[in-house]
Each structure stands twice: as structure tokens, then as C-alpha cells.
Amino acid sequence: MAALAAPLLLAVVATPALVHHSSAEASARSQPVPSGRFLYLRDCGVCHGERGEGTPLGQRLTHIGPAEVDYTLSTGRMPVDEPGAERRRREPRYSRAERTAIVDFMRPFIAPTPDIPHVDVAAGDVAEGAELYLAQCAACHQWAGEGGALLGDIESPPLKDSTPVQIAEAIHSGPLNMPVFVLSDDEVNSIAAYVLYLRHPEDRGGVGLWHFGPLTEGAVAWLFGLGAVVMVCRWIGTRE
Amino acid sequence: MPAVTVPSDEHNEPERRPPKQRRMPHRLGRWMDARLGTTKFGRSALNKVFPDHWSFILGEVAMYCLVVLILTGVFLTFFFDASTEEVVYEGSYEPLRGVHMTAAYRSVVQLSWDIRAGLVMRQIHHWAALLFAATVVVHLCRVFFTGAFRRPREINWIVGVTLLVLVVANGFTGYSLPDDLLSGTGLHIAYAVILSIPFLGPWMAFLLFGGEFPAEEIISRLYVMHILLIPASIMGLLGAHLAILWRQKHTQFPGARRRENNVVGSYLWPSYAAKSLGLFFFVGAVLAALGGLAQINPVWLYGPFRPDIVTTAAQPDWYVGWLEGALRLFPAWEPSAFGMTLPNAFFPGALLPGVTFGLLYAWPFVEARVTGDRQEHHLLDRARDRPVRTAIGAAVLSFYLVLTLAGGQDIIAQKLNLSISGVVWTLRGLLVVLPLGVALLTHHVCKDLAGAERLEHEKEEAKRLLLGGEGAGPGHHAATTN
Numbered sequence: 001m002a003a004l005a006a007p008l009l010l011a012v013v014a015t016p017a018l019v020h021h022s023s024a025e026a027s028a029r030s031q032p033v034p035s036g037r038f039l040y041l042r043d044c045g046v047c048h049g050e051r052g053e054g055t056p057l058g059q060r061l062t063h064i065g066p067a068e069v070d071y072t073l074s075t076g077r078m079p080v081d082e083p084g085a086e087r088r089r090r091e092p093r094y095s096r097a098e099r100t101a102i103v104d105f106m107r108p109f110i111a112p113t114p115d116i117p118h119v120d121v122a123a124g125d126v127a128e129g130a131e132l133y134l135a136q137c138a139a140c141h142q143w144a145g146e147g148g149a150l151l152g153d154i155e156s157p158p159l160k161d162s163t164p165v166q167i168a169e170a171i172h173s174g175p176l177n178m179p180v181f182v183l184s185d186d187e188v189n190s191i192a193a194y195v196l197y198l199r200h201p202e203d204r205g206g207v208g209l210w211h212f213g214p215l216t217e218g219a220v221a222w223l224f225g226l227g228a229v230v231m232v233c234r235w236i237g238t239r240e
Numbered sequence: 241m242p243a244v245t246v247p248s249d250e251h252n253e254p255e256r257r258p259p260k261q262r263r264m265p266h267r268l269g270r271w272m273d274a275r276l277g278t279t280k281f282g283r284s285a286l287n288k289v290f291p292d293h294w295s296f297i298l299g300e301v302a303m304y305c306l307v308v309l310i311l312t313g314v315f316l317t318f319f320f321d322a323s324t325e326e327v328v329y330e331g332s333y334e335p336l337r338g339v340h341m342t343a344a345y346r347s348v349v350q351l352s353w354d355i356r357a358g359l360v361m362r363q364i365h366h367w368a369a370l371l372f373a374a375t376v377v378v379h380l381c382r383v384f385f386t387g388a389f390r391r392p393r394e395i396n397w398i399v400g401v402t403l404l405v406l407v408v409a410n411g412f413t414g415y416s417l418p419d420d421l422l423s424g425t426g427l428h429i430a431y432a433v434i435l436s437i438p439f440l441g442p443w444m445a446f447l448l449f450g451g452e453f454p455a456e457e458i459i460s461r462l463y464v465m466h467i468l469l470i471p472a473s474i475m476g477l478l479g480a481h482l483a484i485l486w487r488q489k490h491t492q493f494p495g496a497r498r499r500e501n502n503v504v505g506s507y508l509w510p511s512y513a514a515k516s517l518g519l520f521f522f523v524g525a526v527l528a529a530l531g532g533l534a535q536i537n538p539v540w541l542y543g544p545f546r547p548d549i550v551t552t553a554a555q556p557d558w559y560v561g562w563l564e565g566a567l568r569l570f571p572a573w574e575p576s577a578f579g580m581t582l583p584n585a586f587f588p589g590a591l592l593p594g595v596t597f598g599l600l601y602a603w604p605f606v607e608a609r610v611t612g613d614r615q616e617h618h619l620l621d622r623a624r625d626r627p628v629r630t631a632i633g634a635a636v637l638s639f640y641l642v643l644t645l646a647g648g649q650d651i652i653a654q655k656l657n658l659s660i661s662g663v664v665w666t667l668r669g670l671l672v673v674l675p676l677g678v679a680l681l682t683h684h685v686c687k688d689l690a691g692a693e694r695l696e697h698e699k700e701e702a703k704r705l706l707l708g709g710e711g712a713g714p715g716h717h718a719a720t721t722n
Contacts, residue, residue, distance in 0.1 A: 126334055126335045127334065127335055127336060127337045127338050127339055128338075129335070130335040130336060130339065130543060131339055131543075134421065134543040134546075134549055134551070135546070135548075135549050138421075138543075138549070138550075138551035138552070139549070139550050139551060139552065140552060141552070142551060142552045142553045143421065143541055143542050143543065143551040143552075143553065143554075144541055144553075146553060147552075147654065148552030148553055148650055148651075148654055149552075149650045149651075149653035149654040149659075149660045149663075150552070150650075150660070151660060151661075153659040153660055153661055153662075155654065156552070194335060197335060201541060202333070203535060203538070204352065204353070204359055204535070204538075205352070205359050205360075205363050205534075205535040205536070205538065206363070206532060206533040206534045206535045207533060207534050207535060208535050208538070209534060209535060209536075211538075211541070211553075212553060212648075212651055212655075213422070213553045213554065213555050213648075213651070214422070214537070214555045214556060214557050214558070214561075215555045215558070215561065215647065215648035215651055217366075217370065217534075217536050217537070217557070217558070218370060218557060218558025218559075218561060218644075219558075220530070220534055221367060221370035221371050221374055221530075221558065222374055222558070224530065224534075225367065225370065225371040225374065225526055225527070225530055226371060226374045226375065226378065228522075228526045229298075229301050229371070229375065229522070229523060229526060230294075230298075230378075232519065232522050233294040233295070233297040233298060233301065233519075234294040235294075236294070236297070236515050236518065236519065237292055237293055237294025237295070237296065237297050238292040238293055238294065239293075239294060240293075240493075240495065
């Protein structure tokens with residue numbers, strides 16, 4: 001036990017310094033990519049175990065596939081600053097090459113599927129994507145991809161920054177609270193096409209009011225509509 | 241400055257040939273008068289006096305919203321197809337091309353994308369509906385807080401509350417017509433609420449929907465309600481509202497030369513009519529600006545309704561938002577007795593609006609009974625002079641404000657990064673605590689204001705006595721009638 005605890009403690013203590021170091025490294029792209037083994041043991045193994053078997057600080061990884069590993073790393077949800085911290089989308093820690101190196105190092109001890117998918121947005125059909133999105137995704141991610149707060153205090157993230165590959169990885173692997181969806185490659189292409197469309201939808205009719213729905217419309221009607229009307233009423237009427 | 245017009249007896253004078261041929265309108269007027277006696281009525285109508293206080297104009301704004309609603313609504317009827325027949329969309333909005341939908345939804349998307357001025361008309365119509373309901377509520381608040389509902393105006397209060405119910409009903413039927421994802425979800429909730437009414441629920445739901453949800457006939461039935469039954473009722477009752485107002489004359493705030501038996505203000509013709517016309521144009525301009533600049537109800541993004549689909553960030557329009565909020569806040573409580581269960585949705589969905597409007601209808605009579613004041617009143621109360629009524633009104637408004645916010649509790653949780661159960665419990669707490677706090681605070685402020693004023697008045701009185709004042713203030717330009 002002591003043999004395990006010593007390097008663990010060392011790693012935890014050393015992490016802040018390394019974090020600083022590695023983010024500087026990521027910005028200097030010319031440097032050679034460190035090996036996946038090095039990155040995994042430095043940043044992941046501390047909590048998830050040397051071969052993904054899990055520790056009291058982090059979950060077992062042997063049942064998840066490369067798609068989920070890649071999704072979690074590319075959306076910046078891992079590594080977290082400290083064990084147990086909430087996994088939120090942020091600037092990813094690793095470059096694409098570093099991510100590939102980590103996933104390749106993990107392949108022998110994690111599940112083989114779902115693998116990192118190949119997505120062809122151009123082959124997707126936006127109309128099919130819209131239909132699938134509204135049927136399968138909107139219940140949590142909202143009709144305009146703004147995300148939402150769900151019962152059980154689950155937060156469903158907005159999709160504005162999702163890349164096609166991340167969309168496909170999430171659909172196939174169901175990260176965090178998301179369920180796994182069994183959809184064909186064509187269907188995934190179409191959904192990705194529609195989610196990309198939702199970044200800048202054809203918003204006719206003026207300012208989109210942040211796509212929050214009728215609640216904002218009501219607020220605008222009261223503040224701007226009624227506000228303007230009351231000002232004019234006070235102007236043409238007396239105030240005594 | 242309106243001069244007092246002295247009624248002349250011109251038309252009673254013996255027949256006398258005019259030196260010159262009179263103009264056409266004049267001759268037509270005389271022709272009409274000979275048959276209908278219009279001159280006398282017209283003269284008294286044009287000399288009708290309207291109070292000038294700004295808060296009296298709010299009801300008029302509501303009326304002009306109704307005019308805009310009718311004008312834009314007629315345009316929309318030319319293009320809306322009230323049918324649930326399944327069709328395939330082939331219009332110019334690409335993300336829906338080839339999608340199966342109802343003819344109703346397709347016609348609204350077409351209206352928005354392929355018909356010239358269709359979208360701006362739809363948006364003006366929808367904004368006008370939101371503003372209409374808002375001005376009706378604010379107008380009701382004015383009448384409530386100034387005690388304008390007291391004898392002899394209880395009937396017009398009842399007519400007004402009925403108008404509010406009809407405005408909400410017509411808003412909801414209109415919101416439901418496009419058959420998009422949100423409107424279908426709203427209808428689904430309405431169906432469930434109607435079903436929850438004990439004994440009568442299932443009968444009523446089937447009577448209204450013509451079958452189990454989603455029944456095929458519902459859109460065409462809602463359409464008839466939305467463009468014929470409810471608007472006709474609104475216009476009929478509005479006519480009654482105005483006729484009663486005309487008969488009973490306006491109320492007014494107490495003030496210089498204002499008594500219980502007169503009305504101080506401007507003549508209808510020309511000053512009030514000119515102001516009013518200007519107001520109409522301004523209301524039209526505000527609605528056109530909103531309709532042209534701010535997107536409302538982008539149904540093409542919501543997608544067509546399917547009973548098996550829901551989306552987050554789904555709320556109704558604000559005037560139904562308090563009911564949605566009540567449904568979201570009400571605890572999961574389903575009492576059972578005598579082998580029957582009262583469904584959860586009954587309390588927030590059916591009982592709450594019943595109690596809300598029931599109390600609104602009953603208020604003038606409840607207040608008269610409690611205060612024992614059964615006198616006629618034509619001079620208004622100022623809110624501060626009736627602290628209890630004002631406190632109750634403010635508390636009730638805060639209660640419904642919390643409910644309305646609860647209608648978007650998921651948005652609040654998401655945007656403020658809070659847990660949804662935390663938001664729900666906070667709002668539940670606020671629903672109880674806030675009205676109490678608001679009532680106490682309002683009562684206190686009213687008392688303070690009235691007290692400060694009394695003190696001010698006494699000071700002035702003392703000053704006048706000491707200095708031997710000359711009472712006459714500057715002349716007040718206003719017309720009066722008895």
C-alpha cells in the first residue's frame with residue numbers, strides 16, 4: 001500500500017508545476033510530442049490507475065472505448081484540476097497529436113469500441129438531421145442547441161462549440177449523463193450537419209433573443225413594448 | 241385649450257334658403273339628421289369629456305392592440321391552413337425540406353419564408369397579442385388600485401375581467417394553431433389539465449378535442465375559436481365595456497374643481513380625438529418595430545409537433561406562464577378518497593385559474609362587504625389612501641410574478657448556473673414569503689406617504705393662516721361637464 005501511495009502523493013504534489021509546464025508546451029507546437037505513456041502516467045494514471053483499473057480518486061476506465069476518451073480530452077473535461085472536480089467543457093489541455101498518443105497508449109487496456117468515428121458533414125442531410133435532432137437530442141439539448149437544466153440537477157451542455165467528431169463520439173459513447181444512441185453513420189452525419197447549422201441558423205425576423213423561448217419574448221413585450229407605450233401615455237396625459 | 245362650445249339651435253330654426261349651395265357633407269349630415277336625429281347625439285358625443293390622466297389611456301392602448309391584431313390577423317387567415325392533414329414540406333427553408341408535417345404547420349412555415357411580408361405580419365400579430373394582454377393587465381391594475389370598480393361600476397369590472405379571460409383564451413388558441421413543437425406541447429398539457437377535472441374532465445376533453453389527444457379536429461376547432469368565437473365575444477364585450485363607460489361617465493382623481501358629479505378633462509373633439517389618433521399610430525409603430533426587429537416564435541426552429549417529442553426551454557407565452565409555473569412548482573401530491581384519485585395537474589392547472597378569476601370577479605362585492613362602503617363613487621382613491629387594498633393587490637401581483645418566473649425555472653437554473661431543484665425550492669419559498677413581505681412593505685409605505693402628506697398639508701395650512709394667504713392658484717384650463 002505504501003508503495004502505491006508514495007508515487008501517488010508525489011504525483012499530486014508535482015501536478016501544479018506540471019500543469020503550468022504542459023500548457024506552455026501545448027502552445028509551442030514545434031516541440032516533439034511526448035509519448036502517450038508519459039502523458040497518461042503523468043496526468044491520468046494518478047487517479048485512474050496505471051492501466052485504467054481505477055483508484056479511490058478516479059473511476060475505472062477499462063469499460064469505455066476510445067471515442068469517449070477522445071471526447072473527454074478534446075472537450076477539456078479531463079484532466080480536471082483536482083480529483084472529484086466537476087467536468088465542464090473548457091480549453092483542451094492537449095494538442096490533437098498528444099490526444100492521439102494518449103488514446104493509442106490506452107487502447108490495450110480499454111474497450112475496443114466505440115472507436116473514434118469518422119464524420120463526413122458534407123454527406124449529411126440537414127433536413128434529416130433536423131428531424132433526428134428534434135426527435136432525439138432536443139429533449140435535453142434544447143431546440144436551438146442551447147442546452148438546458150434537467151431534473152435530477154443534471155446539466156445538458158450547449159452544443160455551440162461541438163465539433164462534428166465530438167458530436168459523433170458523444171452519440172456513440174454517451175459520456176457523463178448522456179445515453180448511448182444507436183444510429184447509422186449517415187444519421188450521425190446528418191445530425192452533425194444540423195448541429196453545425198444551429199451555430200448560425202437562418203434567423204429570419206430580427207434579433208433572435210438568444211433562443212431562450214417565449215419567456216424572453218414576454219419580458220421584451222413588457223419592458224420594451226409596454227415601456228414605450230407607458231412613456232407615451234405619460235407624455236400625452238397629465239401626471240398630477 | 242378647449243373652449244366651452246355653446247350648443248346652437250341652428251337646425252331648429254325655421255327653414256331658410258341658404259344664400260349659397262351648401263357643401264356635400266353638410267347636406268348629407270342634414271339628410272341623416274332628419275331621419276336618425278344624429279346631430280344631437282353627435283354633438284353630445286363630440287363634447288364628451290375625457291380625463292387627461294395618463295393611466296386612463298392604458299385601456300385605450302389595449303383597444304389599439306386589438307385593432308392591430310384584427311388587421312394583421314385578417315392577413316394571416318388568407319394563408320393559414322387549419323388542417324392536420326399530413327403533407328411533405330417542399331418550400332425554401334432547407335432544414336425542413338422533405339419533412340412530414342401537418343398542413344397547418346407547413347402553411348405557417350410557408351407564411352414565414354415564402355410569402356411576401358408574411359413573417360413580419362405574423363410577428364406583429366404575435367407581439368400585439370403579448371402587448372394586448374400586458375396592457376389589459378396593467379389597465380386592470382389601474383382600475384383595482386384606484387378603486388374604480390366600486391359602485392356603480394361593478395358591472396363593468398365583471399365585463400373587464402371576462403375580457404381578460406377571453407384575451408388569455410384567445411392568446412392560447414392562437415399560440416396553439418401553428419402546430420409546432422411548442423404549441424403542440426402546450427395543447428398536450430391543456431388536454432391533461434382538462435382531463436384532471438373530477439367527473440367532467442374526460443367528457444370536456446373529448447368534447448373540445450373531438451377524441452383522444454392528438455385529435456385530428458383540434459386545429460380546425462381552435463381556428464374557429466381563435467378567429468370567430470372568441471374575437472366576436474371580445475368585440476361584443478368591448479362594446480358593452482365602452483357603452484357602460486359612456487353611460488356611467490369616467491371616474492377621476494380628486495383635485496381642483498373635481499367633484500363627485502362632474503368630469504374634468506378634454507373634449508372628445510378635437511383634442512382628445514387627436515391625441516387618441518396619435519396614440520393609435522404610436523402603438524402601431526411600436527408593434528411594427530417589434531415585429532420587424534425582434535424575432536418571435538421561430539416555428540421553423542421548433543420543428544413540427546409530434547406527440548412523442550419534447551424539447552427543453554419550452555414555455556408558453558407570458559400570459560399563460562403563471563399556469564405553467566404553477567404546474568412546475570406544485571408538489572407531487574395526488575390525494576385519494578372514496579376509491580378516486582384527484583390528479584396532480586388539477587390543483588395548479590384547473591383549480592388555481594378557477595380561484596384566480598373567481599376572486600377577481602368577486603372582489604368589488606367582497607370589498608364592499610368588508611368595508612361596508614356601499615356608496616356611489618366617482619372620485620378615485622389614491623393607492624396610498626387605501627393601504628390594505630393596495631397591500632393585497634401588490635402581494636397578489638408578486639405571487640403571480642413568482643409563478644410566471646417559475647414557468648421558466650429551467651432557463652433560470654441554466655443561465656445562473658444553479659441546480660434546478662434549488663431553484664424550484666427557492667421559488668416555492670418565495671411564493672409564500674414574498675407576498676407577505678410585499679404586503680407588509682406596501683402597507684408601511686402607503687401609511688408613510690399618506691402621513692408625510694398630511695404633515696405637509698398641515699404645514700401649508702399653518703403657513704397660510706400665519707401669513708394671511710390669498711387662496712386662488714393659477715387658473716386650471718379644463719372643461720367640465722355635469
